[in-house]
Structures are given as structure tokens and as C-alpha cells.
Amino acid sequence: MEKRRRAVGWAFLFTASAMIFIFSFYPMVSALITSFKTGSSANMKWADPWYNNYLRMFKDKTFIMSLKNTFLYLIIQVPVMLVLAMLLAQLLNNPNLKCRGLFRTCIFLPCAISLVSYSLVFRTLFYDTGMINTILMKFGIIHENIKWLGQTNTARGVIIFALIWRWTGYNMVFYLAGLQNLDYSVYEAARIDGANGWDTFWHITVPQLRPVIIMTVIMSINGTLQLYDESVNLTNGGPAGTTMTMSHHIYNTAFQGKANFGYASALSFVVFILVAILAVINLKVGDTRD
Amino acid sequence: MTENRKIGAIQRRLIPSYIFLILFALFSVFPLFWMLTAATNTTVDVSQGRLWFGSFGAENFKALLEGAPFFESKLWSAMRNSFVYAVTQTVFCILICSLAGYGFELYHDSAKDALFGVLLLAMMIPNVATMIPLFTMMSKMKLLSSVWGFMLPAVATPFMIMMFRQNSRNFPVDIMNAARIDGVSELGIFFKIYMPVMKSTYAAAAVITFMNAWNAYLWPRVVLKDPDTQTMPLFIANLAAGYTIDYGALMMSVLFCSLPTIIIFFILQKQFAEGITGAVK
Numbered sequence: 001m002e003k004r005r006r007a008v009g010w011a012f013l014f015t016a017s018a019m020i021f022i023f024s025f026y027p028m029v030s031a032l033i034t035s036f037k038t039g040s041s042a043n044m045k046w047a048d049p050w051y052n053n054y055l056r057m058f059k060d061k062t063f064i065m066s067l068k069n070t071f072l073y074l075i076i077q078v079p080v081m082l083v084l085a086m087l088l089a090q091l092l093n094n095p096n097l098k099c100r101g102l103f104r105t106c107i108f109l110p111c112a113i114s115l116v117s118y119s120l121v122f123r124t125l126f127y128d129t130g131m132i133n134t135i136l137m138k139f140g141i142i143h144e145n146i147k148w149l150g151q152t153n154t155a156r157g158v159i160i161f162a163l164i165w166r167w168t169g170y171n172m173v174f175y176l177a178g179l180q181n182l183d184y185s186v187y188e189a190a191r192i193d194g195a196n197g198w199d200t201f202w203h204i205t206v207p208q209l210r211p212v213i214i215m216t217v218i219m220s221i222n223g224t225l226q227l228y229d230e231s232v233n234l235t236n237g238g239p240a241g242t243t244m245t246m247s248h249h250i251y252n253t254a255f256q257g258k259a260n261f262g263y264a265s266a267l268s269f270v271v272f273i274l275v276a277i278l279a280v281i282n283l284k285v286g287d288t289r290d
Numbered sequence: 291m292t293e294n295r296k297i298g299a300i301q302r303r304l305i306p307s308y309i310f311l312i313l314f315a316l317f318s319v320f321p322l323f324w325m326l327t328a329a330t331n332t333t334v335d336v337s338q339g340r341l342w343f344g345s346f347g348a349e350n351f352k353a354l355l356e357g358a359p360f361f362e363s364k365l366w367s368a369m370r371n372s373f374v375y376a377v378t379q380t381v382f383c384i385l386i387c388s389l390a391g392y393g394f395e396l397y398h399d400s401a402k403d404a405l406f407g408v409l410l411l412a413m414m415i416p417n418v419a420t421m422i423p424l425f426t427m428m429s430k431m432k433l434l435s436s437v438w439g440f441m442l443p444a445v446a447t448p449f450m451i452m453m454f455r456q457n458s459r460n461f462p463v464d465i466m467n468a469a470r471i472d473g474v475s476e477l478g479i480f481f482k483i484y485m486p487v488m489k490s491t492y493a494a495a496a497v498i499t500f501m502n503a504w505n506a507y508l509w510p511r512v513v514l515k516d517p518d519t520q521t522m523p524l525f526i527a528n529l530a531a532g533y534t535i536d537y538g539a540l541m542m543s544v545l546f547c548s549l550p551t552i553i554i555f556f557i558l559q560k561q562f563a564e565g566i567t568g569a570v571k
Binding site for chain 1 (some may be wrong): 300301304307308310311312314315316317318319321322324325328336337338339341386387389390392393394396397398399402405409412414415416417418419420421422423424425426427442443445446447448451476480501504505507508511512522523526527530531537540541544547548551552554555556559562563566567
């Protein structure tokens with residue numbers, strides 16, 4: 001009986017598990033093997049030396065640029081976004097605040113539209129003679145149109161700005177959910193002990209929210225390292241490839257012009273390694289059990 | 291009287307919070323509001339930053355339907371594809387992942403727990419890394435440009451399995467045993483008892499899966515080679531890739547692409563929020 005029941009359990013979880021092996025793990029191994037090969041998709045052969053695709057990266061200026069860009073987005077956008085999300089969650093968690101539902105809905109709303117959609121909306125907003133320039137001119141802040149998407153630094157700024165717009169509410173929802181599960185008796189005790197707002201936040205809220213914070217950090221890093229839709233649709237990697245992300249470069253290497261699956265696989269394996277390393281660092285830093 | 295004054299003092303202290311929240315809410319809503327107005331304006335008005343509704347909406351819609359001189363418009367086929375693909379993916383995903391979450395939680399033993407730990411590792415695999423082998427696989431299986439090619443890689447996800455597993459913790463095992471004594475089969479317990487009890491989890495999972503499927507871009511771009519099978523994100527991205535862009539029509543197309551998900555957001559916001567945070571509990 002017990003044995004039979006166990007077998008039934010396996011039957012329940014078989015399909016999903018098999019699909020994850022077929023559509024995630026197997027392709028990952030396959031990508032690793034392909035990364036040591038060269039040639040077009042029909043007749044690929046081993047590269048000589050076998051790690052040649054990995055050597056090639058160091059001379060690939062577009063790749064180095066895309067790596068720099070991705071990390072620039074990561075270093076600026078993730079902390080700003082998460083701090084904003086935490087601040088908003090703290091403010092919205094105050095029971096005395098009116099219209100909490102309305103504020104929450106508005107701030108969460110950007111998550112309702114697709115990455116392609118918002119990229120195109122921001123592209124139209126920051127267009128050379130677009131809305132943003134028109135408003136800035138009207139208020140006399142600028143005297144001639146800024147080519148937001150035509151200069152490297154402003155184009156990067158627009159991407160970061162757009163990312164913050166799209167994802168702050170998303171992370172706020174995680175923090176709000178976390179704040180609801182907090183143990184409030186500790187706050188009462190801290191208040192009696194005369195702790196101020198900042199102390200309670202730093203010494204009580206943050207430690208209790210630690211698992212949620214780590215989760216949002218890992219998700220944000222993971223997402224930023226895989227940025228694609230924005231790079232393609234907001235700036236198209238431009239001007240001159242200076243805003244291109246790693247995923248965008250990999251897609252172009254694999255599917256645009258002369259397709260090179262071997263080299264693209266090697267590049268994608270680098271993304272995988274980076275995701276894994278950063279996730280492990282995060283879990284280690286977040287783990288306070290000594 | 292003093293009670294009122296106390297409330298007044300509390301609200302006064304919250305003024306900075308209100309100001310910050312109002313500004314951030316406006317910042318969040320503005321681009322969407324602007325998309326709505328831009329969809330009703332001419333391309334000249336849009337590019338000059340006109341802020342209010344115009345009367346060019348019908349024209350923009352017509353331009354979108356007729357397409358540019360050199361290609362036929364795919365608006366309706368893209369809308370239809372997006373719906374069919376997203377609904378199919380959602381049905382398969384919640385069925386397969388809930389079966390697995392149920393199996394992992396309610397029949398758990400050490401071997402299954404170990405397997406679950408392995409499956410979670412798949413969360414760390416970037417889409418861009420599996421994209422090339424999956425493309426080769428789908429092309430060998432002749433599944434390019436099909437709903438199967440579109441959804442198969444996204445049907446079973448560790449996130450969804452984990453969400454169903456976490457939420458199954460509260461599922462009353464006593465009911466299962468009682469049903470077994472009554473002679474209900476194991477599969478019968480799942481369909482007749484588990485599914486109705488877990489309604490809210492299914493709703494949250496369905497909302498999030500539908501949204502993800504509707505909004506997907508990288509994988510559909512790789513697998514949907516035939517223009518007749520393209521989805522809305524591909525359609526609007528193609529519109530914006532031309533040399534001369536009709537911004538009014540473009541914003542109209544973005545509106546079409548966003549409307550279904552925005553409607554779902556407003557009706558099922560609670561389920562959506564539960565869906566994205568589903569696995570944190």
C-alpha cells in the first residue's frame with residue numbers, strides 16, 4: 001500500500017520534472033558542448049583549440065561593451081530600485097495612511113504592460129523632438145532638444161530610468177507581502193525601550209525581511225543580466241552598440257547575419273556562470289547562521 | 291474634539307509621505323496615460339509631445355489595420371495568436387505544475403525532496419543560454435512557428451511547481467484519507483477535492499502565467515519564424531523597427547498589446563500580486 005502510494009506520487013510529478021530536464025537541463029549541457037564547436041548549424045565541428053570561442057571573447061569589443069553596460073545597469077538600477085521599493089512599502093504599510101489601495105495600484109500598474117510595450121512608450125517619450133524635450137523646453141530648463149537616445153550616456157540613463165519605472169512596484173509588492181507577515185509584538189517592545197523609527201527599521205524590520213530582500217536581490221540581478229527587450233526596442237543597442245546588453249549581443253550573434261551558434265553558446269554560458277556566481281555570493285552574504 | 295485633533299496631527303505628520311506617494315504614483319501612471327492619449331493623436335502631435343487626447347484615434351486604428359505599403363497588417367492575426375498561445379500555455383502550465391506541486395508536497399519522501407532541490411536549480415538557467423539548443427531541438431521536431439514550439443519550454447517551471455507546493459502545505463490530509471476510504475482514486479482526489487480547494491492558488495497561477503506568455507518576446511522571436519504566427523509583442527516591435535515610424539499608429543498598437551493585460555490587472559490585481567510573490571511564504 002505504502003509502496004503503491006509512493007509510486008502514485010512519482011506519477012504526479014513525472015511530467016513536469018521530465019519537461020524541466022528536457023527543456024532546461026539538457027539544453028544547458030547542449031549549450032556547453034556547442035560552445036566548444038565552430039561552423040554553421042548544419043555541420044559543426046570541434047573548435048581548434050577547443051576553447052577558442054572563449055578566447056575570442058577577450059577580443060570582441062561588442063561583447064566587452066555589452067558586459068560593461070549590463071554591469072552598469074546592474075550597479076545603478078538594482079540598488080536605487082530596491083531602496084525605492086522598500087521606502088514605498090514602508091510608507092504604504094502605515095495603517096493611518098489614507099488611499100493606500102489607490103497608491104498601491106498606481107505604483108504596481110507598470111507591471112501590467114509588456115517589456116516591449118513600455119520600451120516603445122519610453123522610446124516615443126524620449127524621441128528627439130518628443131514629449132520630454134517639449135516639456136523641458138516649455139519650462140525653459142533646456143534651450144535645444146537633447147538627443148536622449150542618440151548619445152551614449154543619456155541613452156543608458158533612459159534605459160535605467162525606464163527599468164526603475166517598470167520594476168519598482170513589482171519589488172514593492174514583495175516587501176509589502178513580507179511586512180504583513182512580521183511579528184509586531186517586537187515593535188511594541190522596541191517602542192517601550194525608546195527606539196526611534198530608523199533603529200526599529202534597521203534592527204527589527206530588515207532582519208525579519210532578510211529572506212524576502214535576498215530573494216528580490218537575486219531576482220533583480222538575474223533579470224538585469226538577462227536584459228533583452230529594452231536593449232532591442234528602446235535603443236536598439238545604439239548609439240553604435242554602446243547601450244547593448246549581453247543577451248542582445250548573443251541573440252545577434254546567433255540569429256542575425258552570419259549565424260554563429262558556437263560562439264553565441266560560449267557567450268551565453270558566461271551569462272549563466274555570472275548568474276550562478278552572483279546568486280551564490282548573495283546567499284552567502286545573506287546567510288547569517290554562523 | 292481631542293480625538294479629532296489627534297487624528298489631524300497624525301495626518302499632518304504624514305504629509306511628506308503623501309507628497310512622495312503622490313509624486314511616485316503620478317510617475318508610475320503618466321507613461322501609460324500618455325500612451326493612451328498618443329494613440330489618438332497624429333504622428334506629428336505625438337512627436338511634438340501633445341499631452342491631451344486628439345481626434346485621430348480612428349485614423350491610427352485604420353493605419354494599423356491597413357499596414358504599411360509593403361506589408362500586410364497582422365494586427366488581428368497577432369491578437370488571435372497571442373490569445374490562443376497564452377491561453378493554451380496557461381492551461382497546460384497550471385495543470386502540469388499543480389500535479390507536480392501536489393505530488394511533491396503530499397506524497398513527499400527523501401528522494402522526491404532531493405529531486406525537487408535539483409529542479410530548483412533550473413531557476414538559475416538564463417533563457418538566453420537555452421535559446422540556441424531549444425531552437426535546434428524545435429527545428430528538428432518540426433515545431434518552429436507552432437503553439438507547441440512557443441509553449442513547451444515554458445510549461446513546466448520550478449517557480450510554478452514551488453508555488454503549488456508551498457500552497458499545498460495547508461491542504462487537509464484528513465480529507466484525502468477519508469476520500470480514500472470512500473474509494474475515491476488518487477487521481478480522483480486531485481481533480482475532485484484538491485483542485486476546488488486550491489481555487490485561489492490556481493487563479494493566481496493562471497494570471498501570472500497568462501501575463502508572462504502574453505508578454506514573452508525573446509523566445510517567440512526565436513521560434514515563431516512564420517509572420518502569420520507572430521504574437522502581439524513581435525508585431526509591435528516590427529512596427530517600430532521600420533525606417534519611418536508612424537508614432538500615433540505605433541502607440542495605438544501598443545495600446546492593443548497592453549489592453550488585455552491591463553484589464554486583467556485591474557480585475558485580478560490581488561491574484562496577480564499573489565502570483566508574483568507566490569513562492570514566498
